[in-house]
Amino acid sequence: MNNSVETETLQDKIENLLRKHGPEPPEYEELLSLVDAMEASEVEAFREAMQPILTPDTIIGFSFTKPFGYNGDFFIIEKIYQRYVNPDEHFRRWDEFFHTFPAAIAVVNRKALARKVLAELNSKAAGKQREVLILGSGPVTEVYEYFNENPANTLRFDLLDLDNRSIAYAKNKHRNNLHCMNFQNQNVIRFNPEKQYDLIWSAGLFDYFKDKHFVFLIRRYYEFVKEGGEMIIGNFNVENPSRKIMEVLGDWFLYHRSVDELNDFARRAGIPDDKISVIQEPLGINLFLRLRK
Ligand SMILES: C[S@@+](CC[C@H](N)C(=O)[O-])C[C@H]1O[C@@H](n2cnc3c(N)ncnc32)[C@H](O)[C@@H]1O
Structure with missing residues:
Protein backbone atom coordinates (compact mmCIF):
# COMPACT_ATOMS: atom_id res chain seq x y z
CA MET A 1 0.00 0.00 0.00
CA PHE A 101 -16.63 -9.98 13.46
CA PRO A 102 -15.43 -12.43 16.12
CA ALA A 103 -15.58 -9.58 18.66
CA ALA A 104 -19.28 -9.02 17.92
CA ILE A 105 -19.97 -12.75 18.27
CA ALA A 106 -18.03 -12.79 21.55
CA VAL A 107 -20.24 -9.98 22.90
CA VAL A 108 -23.35 -12.02 22.09
CA ASN A 109 -21.66 -15.03 23.69
CA ARG A 110 -20.98 -13.13 26.90
CA LYS A 111 -24.69 -12.49 27.28
CA ALA A 112 -25.26 -16.26 27.21
CA LEU A 113 -22.53 -16.74 29.81
CA ALA A 114 -24.19 -14.16 32.07
CA ARG A 115 -27.56 -15.90 31.74
CA LYS A 116 -25.94 -19.20 32.70
CA VAL A 117 -24.25 -17.69 35.78
CA LEU A 118 -27.53 -16.09 36.87
CA ALA A 119 -29.52 -19.28 36.32
CA GLU A 120 -26.99 -21.29 38.37
CA LEU A 121 -27.18 -18.80 41.24
CA ASN A 122 -30.96 -18.94 41.10
CA SER A 123 -31.03 -22.71 41.16
CA LYS A 124 -28.66 -22.77 44.19
CA ALA A 125 -30.89 -20.31 46.01
CA ALA A 126 -33.50 -22.90 47.06
CA GLY A 127 -36.17 -20.22 47.36
CA LYS A 128 -33.97 -17.85 49.36
CA GLN A 129 -33.53 -14.34 47.97
CA ARG A 130 -30.08 -13.75 46.44
CA GLU A 131 -28.48 -10.36 45.88
CA VAL A 132 -26.79 -9.40 42.61
CA LEU A 133 -24.90 -6.19 41.82
CA ILE A 134 -24.26 -5.30 38.18
CA LEU A 135 -21.62 -2.67 37.40
CA GLY A 136 -22.11 -0.72 34.15
CA SER A 137 -25.47 -2.34 33.45
CA GLY A 138 -26.19 -0.93 29.95
CA PRO A 139 -29.28 -2.40 28.23
CA VAL A 140 -29.57 -5.19 30.85
CA THR A 141 -30.47 -7.66 28.11
CA GLU A 142 -28.78 -10.62 29.81
CA VAL A 143 -31.06 -10.18 32.84
CA TYR A 144 -34.09 -9.68 30.58
CA GLU A 145 -33.44 -13.00 28.87
CA TYR A 146 -32.64 -14.64 32.21
CA PHE A 147 -36.06 -13.53 33.56
CA ASN A 148 -37.79 -14.96 30.49
CA GLU A 149 -36.01 -18.28 30.94
CA ASN A 150 -36.42 -18.43 34.75
CA PRO A 151 -39.92 -17.43 35.79
CA ALA A 152 -39.25 -18.77 39.32
CA ASN A 153 -36.70 -16.03 39.99
CA THR A 154 -35.25 -15.45 43.46
CA LEU A 155 -32.57 -12.93 42.45
CA ARG A 156 -32.74 -9.27 43.35
CA PHE A 157 -30.68 -6.84 41.30
CA ASP A 158 -28.91 -3.57 42.03
CA LEU A 159 -27.80 -2.07 38.71
CA LEU A 160 -25.38 0.83 38.36
CA ASP A 161 -24.87 2.91 35.25
CA LEU A 162 -23.26 6.30 34.74
CA ASP A 163 -25.56 7.18 31.83
CA ASN A 164 -29.15 8.07 32.72
CA ARG A 165 -30.22 7.36 29.12
CA SER A 166 -29.03 3.81 29.58
CA ILE A 167 -31.05 3.48 32.79
CA ALA A 168 -34.17 4.95 31.14
CA TYR A 169 -33.84 2.45 28.29
CA ALA A 170 -33.31 -0.52 30.61
CA LYS A 171 -36.14 0.50 32.95
CA ASN A 172 -38.56 0.67 30.06
CA LYS A 173 -37.40 -2.71 28.77
CA HIS A 174 -37.83 -4.15 32.27
CA ARG A 175 -41.08 -2.36 33.13
CA ASN A 176 -42.63 -5.68 34.22
CA ASN A 177 -39.63 -6.69 36.37
CA LEU A 178 -38.97 -3.53 38.35
CA HIS A 179 -40.15 -5.08 41.64
CA CYS A 180 -36.83 -6.94 41.89
CA MET A 181 -34.57 -4.36 40.23
CA ASN A 182 -33.03 -1.24 41.72
CA PHE A 183 -31.44 1.00 39.08
CA GLN A 184 -29.00 3.63 40.26
CA ASN A 185 -27.38 6.37 38.23
CA GLN A 186 -23.92 5.99 39.73
CA ASN A 187 -20.26 6.01 38.78
CA VAL A 188 -18.86 2.62 39.87
CA ILE A 189 -15.63 4.36 40.86
CA ARG A 190 -17.41 6.45 43.50
CA PHE A 191 -20.26 4.16 44.52
CA ASN A 192 -20.30 2.86 48.11
CA PRO A 193 -22.31 -0.35 48.43
CA GLU A 194 -24.54 -0.61 51.46
CA LYS A 195 -24.76 -4.38 51.55
CA GLN A 196 -23.06 -7.64 50.61
CA TYR A 197 -23.81 -9.50 47.39
CA ASP A 198 -23.95 -13.14 46.32
CA LEU A 199 -22.75 -12.07 42.88
CA ILE A 200 -21.10 -8.95 41.55
CA TRP A 201 -21.05 -9.04 37.74
CA SER A 202 -19.55 -6.67 35.21
CA ALA A 203 -19.04 -7.05 31.45
CA GLY A 204 -17.99 -4.42 28.94
CA LEU A 205 -16.84 -1.92 31.56
CA PHE A 206 -13.41 -2.74 32.96
CA ASP A 207 -11.97 -2.78 29.41
CA TYR A 208 -12.22 1.02 29.63
CA PHE A 209 -10.34 1.31 32.93
CA LYS A 210 -6.60 1.72 33.41
CA ASP A 211 -4.79 -1.05 35.30
CA LYS A 212 -4.62 0.90 38.58
CA HIS A 213 -8.38 1.53 38.49
CA PHE A 214 -9.06 -2.10 37.66
CA VAL A 215 -7.05 -3.25 40.69
CA PHE A 216 -8.57 -0.57 42.94
CA LEU A 217 -12.11 -1.56 41.94
CA ILE A 218 -11.74 -5.30 42.41
CA ARG A 219 -10.09 -4.74 45.79
CA ARG A 220 -12.97 -2.53 46.90
CA TYR A 221 -15.89 -4.48 45.46
CA TYR A 222 -14.50 -7.82 46.70
CA GLU A 223 -15.19 -6.53 50.21
CA PHE A 224 -18.87 -6.52 49.31
CA VAL A 225 -18.99 -10.14 48.14
CA LYS A 226 -20.67 -12.46 50.66
CA GLU A 227 -18.80 -15.50 51.98
CA GLY A 228 -19.49 -18.23 49.40
CA GLY A 229 -20.31 -15.61 46.77
CA GLU A 230 -18.30 -14.41 43.78
CA MET A 231 -17.36 -11.47 41.61
CA ILE A 232 -17.03 -11.90 37.83
CA ILE A 233 -15.40 -9.14 35.77
CA GLY A 234 -15.20 -9.27 31.99
CA ASN A 235 -12.39 -7.94 29.81
CA PHE A 236 -11.45 -8.35 26.15
CA ASN A 237 -8.53 -10.71 25.57
CA VAL A 238 -5.32 -9.43 23.95
CA GLU A 239 -6.08 -12.12 21.38
CA ASN A 240 -8.90 -10.28 19.61
CA PRO A 241 -8.89 -10.74 15.83
CA SER A 242 -11.31 -7.81 15.40
CA ARG A 243 -9.20 -5.31 17.31
CA LYS A 244 -7.72 -3.54 14.29
CA ILE A 245 -10.98 -3.08 12.39
CA MET A 246 -12.74 -1.86 15.54
CA GLU A 247 -9.97 0.68 16.10
CA VAL A 248 -9.57 1.76 12.48
CA LEU A 249 -13.21 1.95 11.38
CA GLY A 250 -15.03 2.10 14.72
CA ASP A 251 -12.54 4.35 16.52
CA TRP A 252 -13.30 1.98 19.39
CA PHE A 253 -10.33 1.49 21.72
CA LEU A 254 -10.22 -0.86 24.69
CA TYR A 255 -7.63 -2.04 27.18
CA HIS A 256 -7.15 -5.62 26.02
CA ARG A 257 -5.79 -7.99 28.69
CA SER A 258 -4.36 -11.49 28.89
CA VAL A 259 -5.26 -14.26 31.32
CA ASP A 260 -1.94 -13.64 33.11
CA GLU A 261 -2.62 -9.92 33.46
CA LEU A 262 -6.08 -10.56 34.92
CA ASN A 263 -4.66 -13.08 37.40
CA ASP A 264 -1.97 -10.56 38.31
CA PHE A 265 -4.55 -7.80 38.93
CA ALA A 266 -6.40 -10.08 41.34
CA ARG A 267 -3.19 -10.87 43.25
CA ARG A 268 -2.32 -7.18 43.41
CA ALA A 269 -5.78 -6.59 44.88
CA GLY A 270 -4.88 -9.00 47.70
CA ILE A 271 -7.19 -11.82 46.63
CA PRO A 272 -5.92 -15.29 47.62
CA ASP A 273 -4.62 -17.44 44.74
CA ASP A 274 -7.06 -20.27 45.38
CA LYS A 275 -9.98 -17.87 44.91
CA ILE A 276 -8.84 -16.63 41.49
CA SER A 277 -9.66 -18.10 38.08
CA VAL A 278 -10.30 -16.86 34.56
CA ILE A 279 -13.19 -18.16 32.47
CA GLN A 280 -14.15 -17.25 28.92
CA GLU A 281 -16.96 -17.33 26.38
CA PRO A 282 -16.61 -19.96 23.61
CA LEU A 283 -14.39 -17.82 21.34
CA GLY A 284 -12.01 -16.88 24.18
CA ILE A 285 -12.20 -13.23 23.12
CA ASN A 286 -14.11 -12.09 26.20
CA LEU A 287 -12.29 -13.23 29.34
CA PHE A 288 -13.81 -13.11 32.82
CA LEU A 289 -11.85 -12.80 36.01
CA ARG A 290 -13.74 -14.92 38.54
CA LEU A 291 -13.08 -14.20 42.21
CA ARG A 292 -14.72 -16.48 44.72
CA LYS A 293 -15.00 -15.75 48.39
C1 LIG B 1 -20.31 -1.57 26.98
S1 LIG B 1 -21.68 -1.25 28.02
C2 LIG B 1 -21.90 -2.84 28.75
C3 LIG B 1 -23.29 -3.06 29.25
C4 LIG B 1 -23.57 -4.40 29.91
N1 LIG B 1 -22.74 -4.61 31.07
C5 LIG B 1 -23.42 -5.52 28.96
O1 LIG B 1 -22.47 -6.32 29.06
O2 LIG B 1 -24.27 -5.65 28.08
C6 LIG B 1 -20.93 -0.28 29.33
C7 LIG B 1 -21.93 0.44 30.20
O3 LIG B 1 -21.21 0.95 31.32
C8 LIG B 1 -21.64 2.26 31.60
N2 LIG B 1 -20.52 2.94 32.27
C9 LIG B 1 -19.38 3.41 31.71
N3 LIG B 1 -18.57 3.93 32.66
C10 LIG B 1 -19.21 3.77 33.85
C11 LIG B 1 -18.89 4.10 35.19
N4 LIG B 1 -17.71 4.67 35.51
N5 LIG B 1 -19.79 3.80 36.17
C12 LIG B 1 -20.97 3.21 35.84
N6 LIG B 1 -21.32 2.88 34.58
C13 LIG B 1 -20.46 3.15 33.60
C14 LIG B 1 -22.01 2.84 30.26
O4 LIG B 1 -22.92 3.91 30.40
C15 LIG B 1 -22.61 1.62 29.55
O5 LIG B 1 -24.00 1.54 29.75
Missing part, protein backbone atom coordinates in the same frame (compact mmCIF):
# COMPACT_ATOMS: atom_id res chain seq x y z
CA ASN A 2 2.99 2.32 0.05
CA ASN A 3 3.46 2.92 -3.66
CA SER A 4 1.02 4.71 -5.95
CA VAL A 5 -0.07 1.57 -7.86
CA GLU A 6 -1.08 -0.15 -4.60
CA THR A 7 -2.76 3.02 -3.28
CA GLU A 8 -4.79 3.24 -6.44
CA THR A 9 -5.79 -0.37 -6.04
CA LEU A 10 -6.98 0.29 -2.50
CA GLN A 11 -8.91 3.35 -3.65
CA ASP A 12 -10.52 1.29 -6.41
CA LYS A 13 -11.46 -1.42 -3.98
CA ILE A 14 -13.11 1.03 -1.60
CA GLU A 15 -15.00 2.78 -4.37
CA ASN A 16 -16.17 -0.56 -5.69
CA LEU A 17 -17.34 -1.65 -2.24
CA LEU A 18 -19.18 1.60 -1.66
CA ARG A 19 -20.78 1.46 -5.11
CA LYS A 20 -22.24 -1.95 -4.36
CA HIS A 21 -23.22 -0.94 -0.82
CA GLY A 22 -20.81 -3.09 1.11
CA PRO A 23 -18.96 -6.39 0.99
CA GLU A 24 -20.50 -9.77 0.35
CA PRO A 25 -19.31 -12.75 2.42
CA PRO A 26 -16.61 -13.92 -0.07
CA GLU A 27 -15.05 -10.44 0.17
CA TYR A 28 -14.93 -10.22 3.98
CA GLU A 29 -11.53 -11.87 4.35
CA GLU A 30 -9.82 -9.57 1.86
CA LEU A 31 -11.25 -6.43 3.45
CA LEU A 32 -10.23 -7.58 6.93
CA SER A 33 -6.69 -8.41 5.74
CA LEU A 34 -6.42 -5.03 4.10
CA VAL A 35 -7.34 -3.30 7.36
CA ASP A 36 -5.06 -5.56 9.40
CA ALA A 37 -2.11 -4.64 7.18
CA MET A 38 -2.83 -0.92 7.34
CA GLU A 39 -0.15 1.44 8.67
CA ALA A 40 -1.17 4.11 11.21
CA SER A 41 -0.31 6.79 8.63
CA GLU A 42 -2.92 5.35 6.24
CA VAL A 43 -5.85 5.29 8.63
CA GLU A 44 -7.04 8.85 8.16
CA ALA A 45 -7.23 8.57 4.36
CA PHE A 46 -9.03 5.23 4.69
CA ARG A 47 -11.59 6.69 7.09
CA GLU A 48 -12.08 9.62 4.73
CA ALA A 49 -12.76 7.26 1.84
CA MET A 50 -15.18 5.25 3.99
CA GLN A 51 -16.99 8.38 5.18
CA PRO A 52 -20.30 7.53 3.38
CA ILE A 53 -20.80 4.56 5.70
CA LEU A 54 -19.13 5.96 8.82
CA THR A 55 -22.42 7.48 9.94
CA PRO A 56 -24.85 6.32 12.67
CA ASP A 57 -26.72 4.41 9.92
CA THR A 58 -24.27 1.51 10.22
CA ILE A 59 -23.14 -0.14 13.45
CA ILE A 60 -19.47 0.51 12.69
CA GLY A 61 -20.34 4.13 11.83
CA PHE A 62 -22.38 4.42 15.03
CA SER A 63 -19.23 3.43 16.89
CA PHE A 64 -17.17 5.91 14.86
CA THR A 65 -19.53 8.88 15.32
CA LYS A 66 -20.51 8.10 18.97
CA PRO A 67 -23.97 9.73 19.07
CA PHE A 68 -24.07 9.21 22.87
CA GLY A 69 -20.65 10.80 23.25
CA TYR A 70 -18.60 7.70 24.11
CA ASN A 71 -17.89 4.15 22.95
CA GLY A 72 -19.80 1.20 24.30
CA ASP A 73 -23.11 2.90 25.03
CA PHE A 74 -26.23 0.83 25.78
CA PHE A 75 -27.64 1.40 22.29
CA ILE A 76 -24.75 -0.02 20.27
CA ILE A 77 -24.47 -2.95 22.67
CA GLU A 78 -28.18 -3.64 22.19
CA LYS A 79 -27.72 -3.46 18.39
CA ILE A 80 -24.99 -6.09 18.71
CA TYR A 81 -27.08 -8.29 21.02
CA GLN A 82 -30.11 -8.09 18.71
CA ARG A 83 -27.92 -8.52 15.61
CA TYR A 84 -29.59 -5.44 14.23
CA VAL A 85 -29.27 -4.93 10.48
CA ASN A 86 -30.31 -1.64 8.91
CA PRO A 87 -32.92 -2.60 6.29
CA ASP A 88 -31.79 0.27 4.04
CA GLU A 89 -29.91 -1.33 1.16
CA HIS A 90 -27.20 1.35 1.38
CA PHE A 91 -26.16 0.05 4.80
CA ARG A 92 -27.47 -3.52 5.17
CA ARG A 93 -24.33 -5.28 3.96
CA TRP A 94 -22.10 -3.29 6.29
CA ASP A 95 -24.16 -4.37 9.31
CA GLU A 96 -24.19 -7.97 8.12
CA PHE A 97 -20.40 -7.78 7.80
CA PHE A 98 -20.12 -6.29 11.31
CA HIS A 99 -22.02 -9.17 12.92
CA THR A 100 -19.47 -11.64 11.53
Whole structure:
Protein backbone atom coordinates (compact mmCIF):
# COMPACT_ATOMS: atom_id res chain seq x y z
CA MET A 1 0.00 0.00 0.00
CA ASN A 2 2.99 2.32 0.05
CA ASN A 3 3.46 2.92 -3.66
CA SER A 4 1.02 4.71 -5.95
CA VAL A 5 -0.07 1.57 -7.86
CA GLU A 6 -1.08 -0.15 -4.60
CA THR A 7 -2.76 3.02 -3.28
CA GLU A 8 -4.79 3.24 -6.44
CA THR A 9 -5.79 -0.37 -6.04
CA LEU A 10 -6.98 0.29 -2.50
CA GLN A 11 -8.91 3.35 -3.65
CA ASP A 12 -10.52 1.29 -6.41
CA LYS A 13 -11.46 -1.42 -3.98
CA ILE A 14 -13.11 1.03 -1.60
CA GLU A 15 -15.00 2.78 -4.37
CA ASN A 16 -16.17 -0.56 -5.69
CA LEU A 17 -17.34 -1.65 -2.24
CA LEU A 18 -19.18 1.60 -1.66
CA ARG A 19 -20.78 1.46 -5.11
CA LYS A 20 -22.24 -1.95 -4.36
CA HIS A 21 -23.22 -0.94 -0.82
CA GLY A 22 -20.81 -3.09 1.11
CA PRO A 23 -18.96 -6.39 0.99
CA GLU A 24 -20.50 -9.77 0.35
CA PRO A 25 -19.31 -12.75 2.42
CA PRO A 26 -16.61 -13.92 -0.07
CA GLU A 27 -15.05 -10.44 0.17
CA TYR A 28 -14.93 -10.22 3.98
CA GLU A 29 -11.53 -11.87 4.35
CA GLU A 30 -9.82 -9.57 1.86
CA LEU A 31 -11.25 -6.43 3.45
CA LEU A 32 -10.23 -7.58 6.93
CA SER A 33 -6.69 -8.41 5.74
CA LEU A 34 -6.42 -5.03 4.10
CA VAL A 35 -7.34 -3.30 7.36
CA ASP A 36 -5.06 -5.56 9.40
CA ALA A 37 -2.11 -4.64 7.18
CA MET A 38 -2.83 -0.92 7.34
CA GLU A 39 -0.15 1.44 8.67
CA ALA A 40 -1.17 4.11 11.21
CA SER A 41 -0.31 6.79 8.63
CA GLU A 42 -2.92 5.35 6.24
CA VAL A 43 -5.85 5.29 8.63
CA GLU A 44 -7.04 8.85 8.16
CA ALA A 45 -7.23 8.57 4.36
CA PHE A 46 -9.03 5.23 4.69
CA ARG A 47 -11.59 6.69 7.09
CA GLU A 48 -12.08 9.62 4.73
CA ALA A 49 -12.76 7.26 1.84
CA MET A 50 -15.18 5.25 3.99
CA GLN A 51 -16.99 8.38 5.18
CA PRO A 52 -20.30 7.53 3.38
CA ILE A 53 -20.80 4.56 5.70
CA LEU A 54 -19.13 5.96 8.82
CA THR A 55 -22.42 7.48 9.94
CA PRO A 56 -24.85 6.32 12.67
CA ASP A 57 -26.72 4.41 9.92
CA THR A 58 -24.27 1.51 10.22
CA ILE A 59 -23.14 -0.14 13.45
CA ILE A 60 -19.47 0.51 12.69
CA GLY A 61 -20.34 4.13 11.83
CA PHE A 62 -22.38 4.42 15.03
CA SER A 63 -19.23 3.43 16.89
CA PHE A 64 -17.17 5.91 14.86
CA THR A 65 -19.53 8.88 15.32
CA LYS A 66 -20.51 8.10 18.97
CA PRO A 67 -23.97 9.73 19.07
CA PHE A 68 -24.07 9.21 22.87
CA GLY A 69 -20.65 10.80 23.25
CA TYR A 70 -18.60 7.70 24.11
CA ASN A 71 -17.89 4.15 22.95
CA GLY A 72 -19.80 1.20 24.30
CA ASP A 73 -23.11 2.90 25.03
CA PHE A 74 -26.23 0.83 25.78
CA PHE A 75 -27.64 1.40 22.29
CA ILE A 76 -24.75 -0.02 20.27
CA ILE A 77 -24.47 -2.95 22.67
CA GLU A 78 -28.18 -3.64 22.19
CA LYS A 79 -27.72 -3.46 18.39
CA ILE A 80 -24.99 -6.09 18.71
CA TYR A 81 -27.08 -8.29 21.02
CA GLN A 82 -30.11 -8.09 18.71
CA ARG A 83 -27.92 -8.52 15.61
CA TYR A 84 -29.59 -5.44 14.23
CA VAL A 85 -29.27 -4.93 10.48
CA ASN A 86 -30.31 -1.64 8.91
CA PRO A 87 -32.92 -2.60 6.29
CA ASP A 88 -31.79 0.27 4.04
CA GLU A 89 -29.91 -1.33 1.16
CA HIS A 90 -27.20 1.35 1.38
CA PHE A 91 -26.16 0.05 4.80
CA ARG A 92 -27.47 -3.52 5.17
CA ARG A 93 -24.33 -5.28 3.96
CA TRP A 94 -22.10 -3.29 6.29
CA ASP A 95 -24.16 -4.37 9.31
CA GLU A 96 -24.19 -7.97 8.12
CA PHE A 97 -20.40 -7.78 7.80
CA PHE A 98 -20.12 -6.29 11.31
CA HIS A 99 -22.02 -9.17 12.92
CA THR A 100 -19.47 -11.64 11.53
CA PHE A 101 -16.63 -9.98 13.46
CA PRO A 102 -15.43 -12.43 16.12
CA ALA A 103 -15.58 -9.58 18.66
CA ALA A 104 -19.28 -9.02 17.92
CA ILE A 105 -19.97 -12.75 18.27
CA ALA A 106 -18.03 -12.79 21.55
CA VAL A 107 -20.24 -9.98 22.90
CA VAL A 108 -23.35 -12.02 22.09
CA ASN A 109 -21.66 -15.03 23.69
CA ARG A 110 -20.98 -13.13 26.90
CA LYS A 111 -24.69 -12.49 27.28
CA ALA A 112 -25.26 -16.26 27.21
CA LEU A 113 -22.53 -16.74 29.81
CA ALA A 114 -24.19 -14.16 32.07
CA ARG A 115 -27.56 -15.90 31.74
CA LYS A 116 -25.94 -19.20 32.70
CA VAL A 117 -24.25 -17.69 35.78
CA LEU A 118 -27.53 -16.09 36.87
CA ALA A 119 -29.52 -19.28 36.32
CA GLU A 120 -26.99 -21.29 38.37
CA LEU A 121 -27.18 -18.80 41.24
CA ASN A 122 -30.96 -18.94 41.10
CA SER A 123 -31.03 -22.71 41.16
CA LYS A 124 -28.66 -22.77 44.19
CA ALA A 125 -30.89 -20.31 46.01
CA ALA A 126 -33.50 -22.90 47.06
CA GLY A 127 -36.17 -20.22 47.36
CA LYS A 128 -33.97 -17.85 49.36
CA GLN A 129 -33.53 -14.34 47.97
CA ARG A 130 -30.08 -13.75 46.44
CA GLU A 131 -28.48 -10.36 45.88
CA VAL A 132 -26.79 -9.40 42.61
CA LEU A 133 -24.90 -6.19 41.82
CA ILE A 134 -24.26 -5.30 38.18
CA LEU A 135 -21.62 -2.67 37.40
CA GLY A 136 -22.11 -0.72 34.15
CA SER A 137 -25.47 -2.34 33.45
CA GLY A 138 -26.19 -0.93 29.95
CA PRO A 139 -29.28 -2.40 28.23
CA VAL A 140 -29.57 -5.19 30.85
CA THR A 141 -30.47 -7.66 28.11
CA GLU A 142 -28.78 -10.62 29.81
CA VAL A 143 -31.06 -10.18 32.84
CA TYR A 144 -34.09 -9.68 30.58
CA GLU A 145 -33.44 -13.00 28.87
CA TYR A 146 -32.64 -14.64 32.21
CA PHE A 147 -36.06 -13.53 33.56
CA ASN A 148 -37.79 -14.96 30.49
CA GLU A 149 -36.01 -18.28 30.94
CA ASN A 150 -36.42 -18.43 34.75
CA PRO A 151 -39.92 -17.43 35.79
CA ALA A 152 -39.25 -18.77 39.32
CA ASN A 153 -36.70 -16.03 39.99
CA THR A 154 -35.25 -15.45 43.46
CA LEU A 155 -32.57 -12.93 42.45
CA ARG A 156 -32.74 -9.27 43.35
CA PHE A 157 -30.68 -6.84 41.30
CA ASP A 158 -28.91 -3.57 42.03
CA LEU A 159 -27.80 -2.07 38.71
CA LEU A 160 -25.38 0.83 38.36
CA ASP A 161 -24.87 2.91 35.25
CA LEU A 162 -23.26 6.30 34.74
CA ASP A 163 -25.56 7.18 31.83
CA ASN A 164 -29.15 8.07 32.72
CA ARG A 165 -30.22 7.36 29.12
CA SER A 166 -29.03 3.81 29.58
CA ILE A 167 -31.05 3.48 32.79
CA ALA A 168 -34.17 4.95 31.14
CA TYR A 169 -33.84 2.45 28.29
CA ALA A 170 -33.31 -0.52 30.61
CA LYS A 171 -36.14 0.50 32.95
CA ASN A 172 -38.56 0.67 30.06
CA LYS A 173 -37.40 -2.71 28.77
CA HIS A 174 -37.83 -4.15 32.27
CA ARG A 175 -41.08 -2.36 33.13
CA ASN A 176 -42.63 -5.68 34.22
CA ASN A 177 -39.63 -6.69 36.37
CA LEU A 178 -38.97 -3.53 38.35
CA HIS A 179 -40.15 -5.08 41.64
CA CYS A 180 -36.83 -6.94 41.89
CA MET A 181 -34.57 -4.36 40.23
CA ASN A 182 -33.03 -1.24 41.72
CA PHE A 183 -31.44 1.00 39.08
CA GLN A 184 -29.00 3.63 40.26
CA ASN A 185 -27.38 6.37 38.23
CA GLN A 186 -23.92 5.99 39.73
CA ASN A 187 -20.26 6.01 38.78
CA VAL A 188 -18.86 2.62 39.87
CA ILE A 189 -15.63 4.36 40.86
CA ARG A 190 -17.41 6.45 43.50
CA PHE A 191 -20.26 4.16 44.52
CA ASN A 192 -20.30 2.86 48.11
CA PRO A 193 -22.31 -0.35 48.43
CA GLU A 194 -24.54 -0.61 51.46
CA LYS A 195 -24.76 -4.38 51.55
CA GLN A 196 -23.06 -7.64 50.61
CA TYR A 197 -23.81 -9.50 47.39
CA ASP A 198 -23.95 -13.14 46.32
CA LEU A 199 -22.75 -12.07 42.88
CA ILE A 200 -21.10 -8.95 41.55
CA TRP A 201 -21.05 -9.04 37.74
CA SER A 202 -19.55 -6.67 35.21
CA ALA A 203 -19.04 -7.05 31.45
CA GLY A 204 -17.99 -4.42 28.94
CA LEU A 205 -16.84 -1.92 31.56
CA PHE A 206 -13.41 -2.74 32.96
CA ASP A 207 -11.97 -2.78 29.41
CA TYR A 208 -12.22 1.02 29.63
CA PHE A 209 -10.34 1.31 32.93
CA LYS A 210 -6.60 1.72 33.41
CA ASP A 211 -4.79 -1.05 35.30
CA LYS A 212 -4.62 0.90 38.58
CA HIS A 213 -8.38 1.53 38.49
CA PHE A 214 -9.06 -2.10 37.66
CA VAL A 215 -7.05 -3.25 40.69
CA PHE A 216 -8.57 -0.57 42.94
CA LEU A 217 -12.11 -1.56 41.94
CA ILE A 218 -11.74 -5.30 42.41
CA ARG A 219 -10.09 -4.74 45.79
CA ARG A 220 -12.97 -2.53 46.90
CA TYR A 221 -15.89 -4.48 45.46
CA TYR A 222 -14.50 -7.82 46.70
CA GLU A 223 -15.19 -6.53 50.21
CA PHE A 224 -18.87 -6.52 49.31
CA VAL A 225 -18.99 -10.14 48.14
CA LYS A 226 -20.67 -12.46 50.66
CA GLU A 227 -18.80 -15.50 51.98
CA GLY A 228 -19.49 -18.23 49.40
CA GLY A 229 -20.31 -15.61 46.77
CA GLU A 230 -18.30 -14.41 43.78
CA MET A 231 -17.36 -11.47 41.61
CA ILE A 232 -17.03 -11.90 37.83
CA ILE A 233 -15.40 -9.14 35.77
CA GLY A 234 -15.20 -9.27 31.99
CA ASN A 235 -12.39 -7.94 29.81
CA PHE A 236 -11.45 -8.35 26.15
CA ASN A 237 -8.53 -10.71 25.57
CA VAL A 238 -5.32 -9.43 23.95
CA GLU A 239 -6.08 -12.12 21.38
CA ASN A 240 -8.90 -10.28 19.61
CA PRO A 241 -8.89 -10.74 15.83
CA SER A 242 -11.31 -7.81 15.40
CA ARG A 243 -9.20 -5.31 17.31
CA LYS A 244 -7.72 -3.54 14.29
CA ILE A 245 -10.98 -3.08 12.39
CA MET A 246 -12.74 -1.86 15.54
CA GLU A 247 -9.97 0.68 16.10
CA VAL A 248 -9.57 1.76 12.48
CA LEU A 249 -13.21 1.95 11.38
CA GLY A 250 -15.03 2.10 14.72
CA ASP A 251 -12.54 4.35 16.52
CA TRP A 252 -13.30 1.98 19.39
CA PHE A 253 -10.33 1.49 21.72
CA LEU A 254 -10.22 -0.86 24.69
CA TYR A 255 -7.63 -2.04 27.18
CA HIS A 256 -7.15 -5.62 26.02
CA ARG A 257 -5.79 -7.99 28.69
CA SER A 258 -4.36 -11.49 28.89
CA VAL A 259 -5.26 -14.26 31.32
CA ASP A 260 -1.94 -13.64 33.11
CA GLU A 261 -2.62 -9.92 33.46
CA LEU A 262 -6.08 -10.56 34.92
CA ASN A 263 -4.66 -13.08 37.40
CA ASP A 264 -1.97 -10.56 38.31
CA PHE A 265 -4.55 -7.80 38.93
CA ALA A 266 -6.40 -10.08 41.34
CA ARG A 267 -3.19 -10.87 43.25
CA ARG A 268 -2.32 -7.18 43.41
CA ALA A 269 -5.78 -6.59 44.88
CA GLY A 270 -4.88 -9.00 47.70
CA ILE A 271 -7.19 -11.82 46.63
CA PRO A 272 -5.92 -15.29 47.62
CA ASP A 273 -4.62 -17.44 44.74
CA ASP A 274 -7.06 -20.27 45.38
CA LYS A 275 -9.98 -17.87 44.91
CA ILE A 276 -8.84 -16.63 41.49
CA SER A 277 -9.66 -18.10 38.08
CA VAL A 278 -10.30 -16.86 34.56
CA ILE A 279 -13.19 -18.16 32.47
CA GLN A 280 -14.15 -17.25 28.92
CA GLU A 281 -16.96 -17.33 26.38
CA PRO A 282 -16.61 -19.96 23.61
CA LEU A 283 -14.39 -17.82 21.34
CA GLY A 284 -12.01 -16.88 24.18
CA ILE A 285 -12.20 -13.23 23.12
CA ASN A 286 -14.11 -12.09 26.20
CA LEU A 287 -12.29 -13.23 29.34
CA PHE A 288 -13.81 -13.11 32.82
CA LEU A 289 -11.85 -12.80 36.01
CA ARG A 290 -13.74 -14.92 38.54
CA LEU A 291 -13.08 -14.20 42.21
CA ARG A 292 -14.72 -16.48 44.72
CA LYS A 293 -15.00 -15.75 48.39
C1 LIG B 1 -20.31 -1.57 26.98
S1 LIG B 1 -21.68 -1.25 28.02
C2 LIG B 1 -21.90 -2.84 28.75
C3 LIG B 1 -23.29 -3.06 29.25
C4 LIG B 1 -23.57 -4.40 29.91
N1 LIG B 1 -22.74 -4.61 31.07
C5 LIG B 1 -23.42 -5.52 28.96
O1 LIG B 1 -22.47 -6.32 29.06
O2 LIG B 1 -24.27 -5.65 28.08
C6 LIG B 1 -20.93 -0.28 29.33
C7 LIG B 1 -21.93 0.44 30.20
O3 LIG B 1 -21.21 0.95 31.32
C8 LIG B 1 -21.64 2.26 31.60
N2 LIG B 1 -20.52 2.94 32.27
C9 LIG B 1 -19.38 3.41 31.71
N3 LIG B 1 -18.57 3.93 32.66
C10 LIG B 1 -19.21 3.77 33.85
C11 LIG B 1 -18.89 4.10 35.19
N4 LIG B 1 -17.71 4.67 35.51
N5 LIG B 1 -19.79 3.80 36.17
C12 LIG B 1 -20.97 3.21 35.84
N6 LIG B 1 -21.32 2.88 34.58
C13 LIG B 1 -20.46 3.15 33.60
C14 LIG B 1 -22.01 2.84 30.26
O4 LIG B 1 -22.92 3.91 30.40
C15 LIG B 1 -22.61 1.62 29.55
O5 LIG B 1 -24.00 1.54 29.75
